[in-house]
Amino acid sequence: MNPLDNPFSPGAGSPPPELVGRDLLLERTTITLHRLRAGRPAKSLIFVGLRGVGKTVMLNRVRMIAIEQGYRAVHLEAREGKALPQLLVPSLRQILFQLDAAAVVSEKVKRGFRVLRSFAGALTAKAKMGDVEIELGVDPERGSGDSGDLETDLAELFAAVGQAAADRSTAIALCLDEMQYLSELELSALIMAMHRCSQDALPVALFGAGLPQVVGLAGRSKSYAERLFDYPIIGPLPLDDVRDALQAPVQKQGADFADEAVATLFQATHGYPYFVQQWAYEAWNIAIGPTISNSDVDEATRTSVAELDRSFFRVRFDRLTPREKDYLRALAALGEDDMPQRSGDIAIALRARPQSVAPLRNGLIKKGMIYSPAHGDVAFTVPLFGDFMRRAMPHWEVK
Structure with missing residues (x-):
């Protein structure tokens, strides 16, 4: 069929033609936004799931819903090597300028601007936090948000910005992606700042939003994090939702998927939305x-497999050191279906002591390649990555 009319859109964060299976999560989001806007307590949400x-x-959908409800909403993405203040300051500056309009x-x-400047x-x-110098045209407010202690100062800043929003009878929604890259x-x-606002x-x-390790990181950072946030899990889609995600877009253009084709695509993709879009696009x-x-x-x-090997999988593979590749190849060798494996078994497969491979494990968790679903277990954060590792290193053996 004509590629120009292809309704499917594989891509990082690209909205699918039909968002299915997330209605309950969107309803929870809407309720949270309504309650906070009305001055009633509500837990913020952190979406957790694999790649x-x-x-x-x-x-992105949450941000649009927030804007529709009159929020000032911004989207941020945590990244390796970039400090949280460097992400927050430009966005909070943008929000304050909107409030000042x-x-x-x-x-x-005006006070929000001064505290932000401080x-x-x-x-x-404090050089280790990186360059976050900004132009605001105001003098700093001495003694507010300028102690150099991130936990204290961020809480002061959030409070000042929140008070500015309340004064303008509006609300603020911060949408922060890739939270696993934040330091402890x-x-x-961030948790303390939201606690202050609450x-x-x-x-x-x-x-x-973040990989599964975010829940443990938050709990270790502050014991009250579990009372401040909810952590809804976003997983693969069941067969019926995959069918809807496939049929609704193509039927609008006078086409459809055969029932057997839907079942085969579901089996190949395991119901992961990104892969569903990729397979449907190619089909x-x-x-x-x-x-x-x-x-x-x-x-x-x-x-699809060839395209993923060239892009989706390859960009992650190329960030790995040789030893990290060995670790992931050992993990892939232990399970054909990417199920969690014991850390000790991986060490045995590498013919190494568990203590000697622990730094590799920790480094791969920080890179977002693996996570620990239970004590002593590890698993891939990228679905089907074990299959890729077996294709990329077919003749692998311990050096």
Whole structure:
């Protein structure tokens, strides 16, 4: 069929033509936003799941819902090598300028600018936090947000910005992706800042997303994190939802998927939304139409795997050191279906002592390649990555 009419859109954070299976999560989001806007207590949400389940898509949808409800909403993405203040300062500056746009001067908004200036200046002076210098056209407010202690100062800053939003009868939604890349100090400071907003009943919401290790990181950072946030798990789609995600877009264009083709695509992708989009995209381009057949999906499997090997998997593989590749190849060798494996068994496969491979394990967790679903276990954060490792290193053996 005509590739120009292809409704499917594989890509990092690209919205699917049909968002299915997430209605309950979106309903929880809407309730949280309504309650906070009305001054009622509500837990912020951190979406947790593996790569390719649509966490970024959810965050983008949450941001749009928040904007529709009158929130000032921003999307941020944590990254390796970039400090949390460097991410937050430009976004909070943007929010304050939006709040300052009204004709009537607000002293709360002006104070928000001064505290932000103090916060940025203090952290710039503390070189290890990186350069977060900004132009605001105001003098800093000495003694507020400028101690150089991130936990104390971020709470002061969030409170000042939250008070500015309340003064303008609006609310703020911070949508923070890839939270697993935050340091323990940064995550602790963020939790403390949201705790301050909750205690003061300020209209500030945090919607985060991250790999499964985020839950443990948050709990270790602050014991009350579990009372401050909910951690809904976003997983693969069941067969019925995959069917809806496939049929609804193509039927709008007079085509459909054969029942057997749907079942085959579901089996190949394990229901992970990113892979569903990739397989469906390829199947559409292959099919003569108007019905996408099982043989079309079989051919789409070949082209999809080749494309993922060139891009989705390869970019992660190329970030690994030789020893890290050995570790992941050993993990892949122990289970054909990417199930969790014991850390000790991986050490045995590498013919090494568990203590000697612990730094490799910890480094791979920090890189977001693996996580620990239970004490002593590890598993891939990227679905189907074990299959890729077996293809990428077919003749692997311990050096």
